[in-house]
Ligand SMILES: O=P(O)(O)OC[C@H]1O[C@H](OP(=O)(O)OP(=O)(O)O)[C@H](O)[C@@H]1O
């Protein structure tokens with residue numbers, strides 16, 4: 001059934017803005033400085049995780065001024081729903097990862113199953129070092145393993161359903177230039 005666009009607009013009207021564009025830009029500047037310090041001499045392959053990682057990766061990559069190769073992986077487990085299921089791979093790495101440093105960029109570490117599976121995949125493919133970077137880390141105790149964190153995190157965020165800056169509400173509002181929380185979720 002096609003989604004009702006009036007509903008999509010209403011969702012945005014009623015949402016709470018948790019972080020605005022300026023706050024996100026400051027977080028990206030800080031992550032870029034940390035990533036540069038760690039990876040500038042390692043000739044990394046940098047993968048964004050489609051679809052959610054598209055916006056953060058695009059804006060972060062232009063802040064990184066050192067040699068790297070860039071690509072994407074596509075793995076999804078929410079598939080336009082509000083809660084996650086089994087991870088479904090749509091596209092894996094095109095490069096050989098053997099002996100390489102790999103940086104994975106995604107929009108959010110929520111329960112962490114997506115990132116954990118991607119890291120395991122890259123290690124199994126022979127990567128020497130796999131680092132992870134997320135714009136958001138949702139605060140709750142349902143992580144894939146206790147204490148799970150990305151190597152680089154932009155902002156911690158409350159345990160609500162979020163959208164904007166790559167994150168979707170039923171496929172919409174990935175393009176919103178802030179982080180929004182769904183009303184009453
Ligand atoms: O930490 P987790 O609980 O595993 O959730 C995080 C993942 O969920 C979202 O992807 P989604 O499966 O919604 O696909 P999308 O990127 O196409 O939105 C998000 O972009 C992360 O990749």
Ligand code: HPA
Nearest residue numbers: 110160161162163167168
């Ligand atoms: O809060 C969220 N919003 C959108 N997509 C997501 N994928 C994991 N968590 C979320």
